Amino acid sequence: MTPPPPAHRVAVVSFEFEGNSLSLRVTRREDFARAGIHTGPAVLAAAAGKDLALTGGIETLRAGGAEVVPIFSAKGGAGGHVADDFFEEAMARILEGVSAALPLDGIYLALHGAMICATEKDPEGAILTALRARIGPDVPMAASLDLHAHVTPRMTDAAEIIIGYETYPHVDAHATGARAAGLLLRRLRGEIRPVTRLRKYNAILPVLGGATLPGAPMAEVAAQARALEEAGRALSVSFFPVQPWLDMADVGITGLAVTDADPEGAEAVAQEILDAMWQRRRDFELPAMTPAEAVQAAMARPGRVLLVDAPDSIGGGASGDAPALLAAILAHAPDTPAALCIVDPAAAARAFALGLGAEAAFQLGAWQDRRWFQPVPLTARVERLCDGDFVFEGGPAGGTTARLGPTAVLRVGGLQLVVASHAVYVHLDEHYAACGVDTAACKLVSHKGLMNYRKQLGPGVSFIALHGPGGTPLRLQDVAWQHRRRPFWPADDMAAPARLD
Ligand SMILES: [Zn+2]
Structure with a gap:
């Protein structure tokens, strides 16, 4: 033997x-x-x-x-x-x-x-x-x-x-x-004998419109990638709409293929899937409103409304401390049951020092980033204090433990304001639940992410996306880029794509 x-x-x-x-x-x-x-x-x-x-x-x-x-x-x-x-x-x-x-x-x-x-x-x-x-x-x-x-x-x-x-x-x-x-x-x-090749264009796409859910334009790209694999053109086909908020000259949408010892074949397939994204480049824009418009529109709707704070998306790398939506809720829906999470370790520490039940003046938000906003002054009661640990119920970090750090729940009128010490990727509502906030009982729920909120939509739950300044702005053509080469989509409406590979 x-x-x-x-x-x-x-x-x-x-x-x-x-x-x-x-x-x-x-x-x-x-x-x-x-x-x-x-x-x-x-x-x-x-x-x-x-x-x-x-x-x-x-x-x-x-x-x-x-x-x-x-x-x-x-x-x-x-x-x-x-x-x-x-x-x-x-x-x-x-x-x-x-x-x-x-x-x-x-x-x-x-x-x-x-x-x-x-x-x-x-x-x-x-x-x-x-x-x-x-x-x-x-x-x-x-x-x-x-x-x-x-x-x-x-x-x-x-x-x-x-x-x-x-x-x-x-x-x-x-x-x-x-x-x-x-x-x-x-x-x-x-x-x-696998080989991998890529093709890249000088183009970036709005992340908010990049869902691969049924009916979405990126779902057609995904289907084309699978079809190329099933046709035996490649062992694996990948499409990368890319993290767009990277200010570097070589950042752009990318097609990539792995073939069996066929570099030319890999290049051809990478090019095909890249072109599938490029051809749909006008289809990735989604409507969005200012925070004030969004709160007022949400109040006129039935059911619970997820207010997607796209320009302050923690999962896209933003600080999670932008108080624009907080200010809009205080101005336009002060007594409405609402939940909003914001990163502000100084305010969280102040709440812990004051103790449960204390009512005091706070300055909330713009803790790290004051390029676009100033802290919002408000008077709030310290309703709960917690350690901020929770487990992601799915997504790319599913099953792992997240740590918001010392976290306070402040009450301002109808609003439960979750004040976290650390910016943590937003999946669903695990971070609210960990602090005892029942978002199902709220009319308005803030979501500082770009896509996972879609898992929560259904009967009685809709969303409105926000636009405005921030670390993850929707309008990529308006960013003051230092290093991107021109022309690039969407700042320049080019007849033909500019290659980056
Ligand atoms: Zn991603």
């Missing part, structure tokens, strides 16, 4: 963060640490049972008989940029961990793809390139990315396999990790 072949040794790494050049938030080691920074076996324990891409990758590798070698994981949500010292620490830990684990047969990485640091503007490209130098040319690497990744040639040169999420709202992080790991396993068994 011949012994079974030794299991393939595959290292797994996860380092996820979405950057935003317009945001003042700096994400440091302590911010990553709140969600957990792990090395070695702790990576596996932290990922077990979650909805993460990393979890999907680990489960698939194990099911395929591979030996999983955990190296590093850290998930930092979204913000402005990552502090250089933490990026350097993470890079060192990843390289040291991989070096100590050699020899390896492959590496799987769960990345976001739109990280930026104070200095390094293509951190994922830097990580993949450094790993390639460390492991040599023959060990395959596979990476899964967010749909909003800023994919660079440095990344596709270093990694044989790159696959992006294909849903927005993001509900397929786990499945994407599984797909990337599945292709890596096929490569390790000698079944395929």
Whole structure:
């Protein structure tokens, strides 16, 4: 009897963060640490049972008989940029961990793809390139990315396999990790020789209109990507409408394909899926109102209304401290049952110092960012104090614990004002429920996100999107870009797209 072949040794790494050049938030080691920074076996324990891409990758590798070698994981949500010292620490830990684990047969990485640091503007490209130098040319690497990744040639040169999420709202992080790991396993068994190529245009699209839900224009792009795969044109086809609030010359919508040893075929398919996005570029705009218009329109509607504060989207990297909607509710619906969450650690600390039941004057919002707003003065009663911990019930971080930090619920007329210490990705209403706020009993509910609110719509629940200034503004053509090259869509109405690859 011949012994079974030794299991393939595959290292797994996860380092996820979405950057935003317009945001003042700096994400440091302590911010990553709140969600957990792990090395070695702790990576596996932290990922077990979650909805993460990393979890999907680990489960698939194990099911395929591979030996999983955990190296590093850290998930930092979204913000402005990552502090250089933490990026350097993470890079060192990843390289040291991989070096100590050699020899390896492959590496799987769960990345976001739109990280930026104070200095390094293509951190994922830097990580993949450094790993390639460390492991040599023959060990395959596979990476899964967010749909909003800023994919660079440095990344596709270093990694044989790159696959992006294909849903927005993001509900397929786990499945994407599984797909990337599945292709890596096929490569390790000698079944395929994957190559990845990208095509990119100088265009950015409004995130709010980028849903892949039935009937939406991006759903047609997603369907075309699946059709190209089913026709056997590529092993995997990804489309990246890109995180648009990155002020860099090489940021643009991207098509990407993985083929079996066919670089020209990959380029052709990447071009087709890129053109599918470009041709629909006028279709991604959604109507939006000023905060005052939105509150008044919501009051005239039946049912509960989700007020989508798009320009202050925490998931897009904004500060979550913009008080424009707060001011509009106080002005136009002061006695209406309403829930609004805002980031203001100084106000939260003041509420804790005052204690439960205290009534006092507060200055709320514009805690970090006063480029567009000033704090709103109000008198409120401290109704509840809580630790701000909760578990995401789904989405790309499903099953993981989020930490708002010390959080106070202030009562102002009909409004329950949740004052958090940290900006945390907004999924559904987990953050309100964690603080005892029942949004089902509210007429108006603020949502500082761009897409997940769609999961809450249904009979008796509608939404209104807001526009205005902020870290994640809707009108991309109005941003004072410093580094984008002209012409670019949507600032310039070009007859033909300008290539960035
Ligand atoms: Zn995304």
